[in-house]
Amino acid sequence: MLSRKVFCLIRNLHISSVKSLRGSLRPVSSPTESEDVQEKLPTKVENTLPSENPLKSYVPTFNLAAYVNKSECLQEFIKMGVNLHNIERRKGLGEFVLNLNFNDTVKPRLLFLADLGVSPELFGRFITKNPLIFKESIADLTIRVNYLESKKFTPQQIITIVERNPFWLMFSTKRIDNRLGFFQKNFELNGDDVRFLTTKQPNLITYKIEHVQKALFTVKEEMGFNVEEMKCLLLAKPKLFMMDHSLLVERFSYAHDEMKLSHEMILNFPHILTSRQFRVEQRHKFLKFLEKAQYDPKKDLYVSPKALVEGTDLDFVLNVAKSDLVTFDAFLRTL
Incomplete structure (x- = not known):
């Protein structure tokens, strides 16, 4: 959960900053932005932060924890729940994060996200997944939000998009x-x-x-x-x-071939394509063993394909197969 200090930090930033940010969220046409980011994180991150950063002289290692006592930014990241280990495993990001200035670089972008409506409780996860957000200018971030507004995305939809995909604003x-x-x-x-x-x-x-x-x-x-x-x-x-x-x-x-589900039935129950294969196979074979593998809704003893992907094994055995766990476990050992 986000530290009280960070909540206060975002809340107490000068009101004119918030008004300025909100005032800049106007529809734009033919925006000029910095060069697009790659779909994958870069193999190397160039340092674009102020040269007077006192931490810049440190030689980065694969262990950011060694610098926590010397870095206010890392300390605040930990309070927000940022996973430093996940960051340092990606080439170049450890050095980039180590040289961030919290007040000059991090705080304005956290304010931007908070003003947009992103929950501060999600900042830790957001930063863990995409610390490169601190490389993007506020102007570019604003333009990208304006675009969604111009395409008639609602404020809540925009919040959901940014929260679920921390890389969205990099595009x-x-x-x-x-x-x-x-x-x-x-x-x-x-x-x-x-x-x-x-x-x-x-x-x-x-x-x-x-x-x-x-x-x-x-x-x-x-x-x-x-x-x-x-x-x-x-x-x-x-x-x-x-x-x-x-x-x-x-x-x-x-x-389609083994369970004999038609295209129409798969359209009605697409979960069958996203569920773990072994689970579907075990349950289908068990129903077939009991002569209950009947997925045609027009016939008697119909079993919904959804039943093969939902619930615990106990639920399936008792409510769908109408059997017991002993029989089910004994059958699985024969596979």
Whole structure:
């Protein structure tokens, strides 16, 4: 949980700073931004902080904890719940964080996030995932928020996007606009669909576009879903388009070929494609052993495919298979 000191810090910053920030959140057109960040963290982070930083003379190591007593910034990060070990494992980030000036660099960006509506309790997780946010100028961050406003995202949607994807604000408006256009064109989405998808899974929008393109091909050509069906899958389970392609095909093949689930049934229960394969297989085989593997809702003794991915084994055995754990465990030992 965020320290009381940090809460007070954000709360007590001069009111004119807040008003200035809010006043700058105006619609923009053809914004000029700094060069786009890469989709992966850079292998090396250049130091752009003031040269008078007293910590700059220290030689970075793989252990940021060694410098905590000398760094106010690291001390505040710890109070916010930042995982320094996760940061130092990524090449170049340890040195970058070590040389941050809390008052000049960190505080203004925390104020920006707080004024935007991001919960201070999430700052620790946010910084752990993306400390490079402190490399972005307030002007660029503001432009990127303005873009979402211009696309009619609500304030709550914007908060959700930034909280769920700490890397979102690293992407220029041009790149985000191209990404949203890609999904809108390839899945025939309307404006509401785009906003819904972005808010539900903002990580998908900034995911490797080559991976998403291959997933789109896999779902359409290898799995046989048409555009309208792909749209349904995307909006219901956007995570599908971030999965490993071979794993996705394997799960589909099992559900479609072994369990005899039609495309329509998979559309109604897409959870079958995102759930652990071994769990689905164990439960399906057990139902088949009991001669209860009947997934057609038009026939008697119908079992919902959803029952194979939800609940504990005890719930499944008692309520779905109508059996007992002893029988289920004995069956699993035969697999």
